[in-house]
Amino acid sequence: MSDPAPLTDDAVAFIREQAFLIVATADATGDSDCSYRGRQPRADGAFEPLVDIPDRRTLVLPDFAGNNLFNTIGNLLVNPAIALLFVDFVRQTTWLVQGRATIDEDAGSRAHLWPDARRYVVIEVEHAQARVDAALPPLVLA
Template identity: 40%
Template sequence: MTQPKGKGSAASAIAPDTPQGHPGELEMRQRFPSDYHWNDHSLTAMMRPILSTGLARFIESLPFFFIATSDAEGHCDCSFRGREHDDTGAPLPALRVIDTGSLVFPDFSGNGLYNSLGNIQVNPHIGMLFMDFDRRRRARVNGIAQIIEASEDIRSTWPTAQAAILVSVEQAYGNCQARIPRMTPT
């Protein structure tokens, strides 16, 4: 697949995979057989281009998530995104689901390297991993990211956001709980 280059518009997006996956995934499934036998129906039933109500509720409830981005040449970067708190100490949401096909999360001032934003600027593909270590649950969202201004609406939710990332969902799915360590707050 050719990766779109540009400012991260959803209009420049190319569907991530065929229903069965890209050639590398297909080759690995043949090389390392599994007890799981994926077909067009089972994969499209699992990897949906929308956020179900349950999945939306799950990802909005979490205090953090991870993102993966890459530059125009495919050099990867992974980042942690955690919620902030308001002046009273109340937690702000880590992200908001806008509708079944999109979500938004804030970008706060950090170390000034702009690894994630810089990558999104030249390659809009984003992977998101959501983990609940207490209940041993995880989910993934893959999509097309776009950097947007911190409008009044964004600042009403995240007062110190310098920008926000709008994600158009391409794939959303729960993931098995295998090997997720149980971690509970102390």
């Protein structure tokens, strides 16, 4: 029997609803970095997807022009370990997704989802876990 896919139906549904995530990486010496990633607006007022979930073992995160420090990408080039934290303050729930990342430099490979992305972080998901009542303050976004 093969291992069950780490991304359950509940995980996929939760992740697809989120407007932002926190991504954590570390360099070769273990110095860590975390940063915010949010949905990008489209010209029509809708938003691009936060991530793509091609299957129950894979997440794809677009990389857009940012502060040009390349902390996330630079870390992943020397240490592929990655963690994504999806937070829903309304439901007071989080999903932590951990895995190994590779960089897809073909900006056109997913341009139908993210026309302005420079590259993509392709994550092989090793573990995904929900935490309900995650000690988050209740918050309603306006």
